[in-house]
Amino acid sequence: MHHDLTPPITEAQARELKVGDTATLDGALYGIRDLSLIHMFDKGRRTRFDMKGHAVLHTAPNVRKVPGSNENPAGYASICVGTTTSARMERFTRPLMTREGVRLVIGKGGMGPATLAAFKELGGAYLAVIGGAAALETTWIEAIDDVDLDDLNPESLWKFRVKGFGPLLVAMDSHGGSVYDQVNKQAVDRRASALAAIGVKP
Amino acid sequence: MNAVKRLMVEPAAIEEAAKLLYIRALKLLPDDIKQGFTRLDAGETGATAKSVLATMIENIRVAEKTENLLCQDTGIPIYNVLIGREVEVDGSALKAAIRRGVERATKEHPLRSSIVHPLTRANEQTSCGALVPVINIDFTERERELRLEMVPKGSGSENGSFLKMAIPADGVDAIKAFVVDRVIEAGGKVCPPTIVGVGVGGTSDLCMHLAKVAATRALGSVCADPQGAVLEKELSQAVNSLGIGPQGLGGDSTSFAVHVELAATHITMNPVAVNIQCHSARRASATFTPGGVEIGF
């Protein structure tokens, strides 16, 4: 099933997303990553952005400083916006959801059990973008509307405006489903025969 | 004596090349990698995996058309310098010139500076820092030639780096099991399809370095050691039977290939290292000869 989403979304909308579905996003999308999360949750900094019901993207873009205008309200034009490995951000999913009200996490490579538990309890989902396909992803970004915590540049908190961002694959849902767990279990199951086939004794 | 006129390479030319290569590597994938995509796509049976590969192939096309970066990660800049026998170059000036080239690429394009101090995490916004860019210098028999290779090593796949000081009693089986286990552990985090670089033998640091050399070697190249070449084939087959697939979302196309590089080791040692290269397998090169500078991959 395909979902066209324009955040903010409700808990019920988040719970409608099931592993194997696809989704496309329009409107606001917040860019977060290592340093912005460390500052928000370990160093006690707050953002002026209201991320309730919104989606976050694990990213740090390549940008160009430009004069502020209608086209580039934050004074930044995006050059290349892609996605970074989500696993490093594992311990921040729950506080992003409880403190900031985030519903959707967009990233690449998948996340772990703490994130899956937070989705189940609070109602959220992980949408997989194709990592390394940033030239394409950049064409889905209309503008950088705003920026906060910009002393951390490029790891600032970015507010993008997106159009037709996707299709993304729902890879983790609020019902305990995770494509990454399925694939990992399959790989572990196949390990013994893969090694036996190249002569490794058990 | 000394009938051959030596090739002089000026720092200014190195600086220009270093700058150009960084930007070029971030935008254009080598043909061997593109052909690797075509080969994987033809053999892929999973529907999700097919569409993921199609998106990656589309991305290569969009990057070329829009002259944009393939991936937002500008990586850790690595320069491999190969100096011929009849080349005259000031080594210390060469290192400084590479550094200036990296800084200029970062400021003038501009590029995201992905390099920080390891303790303070401060970003100088130059893509440089202590001992970065990484510069490896080696020498070649080719007389009047200097080759500069640039590799912007993506961090998602660089974080897929592992070393094991196995023991002789564990034999080659330990090497094989280690590689397969680390590929399972890395899963989708390293942006498959990958080139899995495997270092075998040497000291711990040489073993890790060999893994990087293997990971950044062109597709289609084969380990010079016949036993190493056999190991490459076996491990390629093994990792591609795990079903991890592109982006770790399932499928046949986990790796373009497993590459092995080896060195002799000590009678008590059996080291094995893994360094993974993501599908954005970027590199660029400049070759200086008396005829001029040739830019390639």
Ligand code: SF4
């Ligand atoms: S692992 Fe490679 S393809 Fe993936 S985001 Fe990093 S540099 Fe890009």
